[in-house]
Structures are given as C-alpha cells and as structure tokens.
Amino acid sequence: MMDLRGLGYVVYDVTDIDAWRTLTVDAFGMMPAAGPPGADDDGTLWLRLDERSWRLAVQPAQRDAQVAAGWEVADAVALEAAVAHLEAHGVAVKNADEQQRARRGVLGLVAFDDPWGNRHEIYWGQTVEEDEFRSPAGIEAFLTGPLGIGHVFYAVPSAQEAEAFYRDAMGFRLTDRFAWGPNTVVFMRSTARHHSVGFFDLPMPPGPNHLMVEVSRLEDLGKAYDRTMDLHIPIVNTLGQQPQRSDPVVLRPESVRVQHGTRLAGTAGRRHQLGGTDVHRTR
Numbered sequence: 001m002m003d004l005r006g007l008g009y010v011v012y013d014v015t016d017i018d019a020w021r022t023l024t025v026d027a028f029g030m031m032p033a034a035g036p037p038g039a040d041d042d043g044t045l046w047l048r049l050d051e052r053s054w055r056l057a058v059q060p061a062q063r064d065a066q067v068a069a070g071w072e073v074a075d076a077v078a079l080e081a082a083v084a085h086l087e088a089h090g091v092a093v094k095n096a097d098e099q100q101r102a103r104r105g106v107l108g109l110v111a112f113d114d115p116w117g118n119r120h121e122i123y124w125g126q127t128v129e130e131d132e133f134r135s136p137a138g139i140e141a142f143l144t145g146p147l148g149i150g151h152v153f154y155a156v157p158s159a160q161e162a163e164a165f166y167r168d169a170m171g172f173r174l175t176d177r178f179a180w181g182p183n184t185v186v187f188m189r190s191t192a193r194h195h196s197v198g199f200f201d202l203p204m205p206p207g208p209n210h211l212m213v214e215v216s217r218l219e220d221l222g223k224a225y226d227r228t229m230d231l232h233i234p235i236v237n238t239l240g241q242q243p244q245r246s247d248p249v250v251l252r253p254e255s256v257r258v259q260h261g262t263r264l265a266g267t268a269g270r271r272h273q274l275g276g277t278d279v280h281r282t283r
Contacts, residue, residue, distance in 0.1 A: 001085055002082050002085045003074070003081070004072065006149070007069060009104075010069050011056075012067060013065045014059070026227065027233065029135040029224060030049060032048075036054060037053075038101075038103060044058065044059040045057070049213065053128070069119070070120075071120060079108045085169070085171070105126055106126050108123060114165060118207065142216070147192060149213055150211060150259075159185065163177070166199075167188065175188060210259050211259065214260075216262065218262050221261060
C-alpha cells in the first residue's frame, strides 16, 4: 500500500545560485536557512517555507536540472509498505545510506526513477526547526502542512501511460484529465490539494516542467509579482486564475520552472485552467 502525505521537498542542480536566490528569496520571500544538521557546507541554498529545516535545496552544479522530488510518508512502517508496493509493480528501489539520509535531514529514505527517468524519493522523519519561519519579504505563510508544499509537473511521452504509473505504482488519485488540442493534461493528488503531480504529453522533451508553491494570501502573491517586476525579471505570461491564482516562473534553462500562487477556492474535483505568469531570469 502507498500512502503519500504530499510533496515534501524538491532538489535542484543549478549553474547560477545567485539567480535562484534573487527569485526565491528576494522575489518570492522564501527563507534562506542552514539546512539539515548533517548537510555539508558546499554552497547549497537551503530554503524554508515553514517549520521544516528545508523544503527546497538549490545546489551548485554544472547543469540546470531537477534532481529529485521528495514525497513524505508517516513513519518507518509506511516507508516499508511503500517500498513493497513499488517493488510489486516492478520498480527498482534503492535504500539511502546514512550519509544520504543526513544530507536530506530525514530518518528514512529511498529513491527510484519513474519510467521516464524522473527521480523520486520517499522519506519520513524530516528535521523540524525550533525557530519559526520568518519570510525576509514579509510573507505571512506558505501553504504546506497536510497539503504538502505544492506540486511538480512533468512533460511525458504519453499522459495515459504516466497516469497509469502514478496511479498504480505510486498511489496517486485522479483529479482531472482533459484534452489540450491533440494532447492530454492530467492532474493527480495524494492530499486535499487539487494536484500534487501533473503531466502533459505535448511535443517537447520529456522531464520536469515546473514546481508550484502557494502563499496564504492574495496580497502576498501580488507583492511577489511586484517584486518580480522591480527586479527586472521578464514576464512571459500574465496572471491566470485556476483553483489557485498563480504566476509560473521560468529560470534558465527554460525547462526549470517555479510557479507561485495562492488558493482562491476548491481543491480536488474542480476544473484546473492552464495559465499564469512565466518569468525568465537572464544574466
């Protein structure tokens, strides 16, 4: 049995830490942090959205790519059940060693790839900080907790095949499926959030498309939009209304995106409209 408690963290390799700091900290108001106690001092930008020691890890590298999406489960028993479920569906699962668990700041950790090479991790027991979350931009709160931190979205060769894998092997439930011209868009959930994962089969290279995070107030989203403009990050799309109001943000390369929004109404079962604000960060 698979019982995911939502998206818990995302790890990125990036070639321009400063650009990511400008976007995530200065524009979006995420809180830079020291990271988990076992993390090496290697220049990684650790970002907090709540009481957890980190939710986004942006690590310096020679490439720009999403390294892994981390999915939380309740405890060691739930992790063992998740591994058994994955292996029963033919998924090769790798147990993390002590160093890898320390790097993530968790008590239990496994990793595996979906059929299209996207890395996923399942964990339990993430470090919680005593110091409360304080946004440097005055954000009241990011919506996390039982909803998870947001969603990840992927381009895949076949939305139908992806839906089957994420349903059968990973336990996601279907929220919505609709045609986008000749192609298909699918949203799936593991919490009360409208979707924790999504994908489309547009004619583009497969892989991660974007991460979405939400703030608790429309006011904070509007101010983030203003800061993005003030920082001269070019706007590609305008604000769009979905079950959450959102503004996707694009960093170089354009395959790595961060979507920022706030909840207006509804979660599972509501029609999800594509749209938002794309931002491309240039040097």
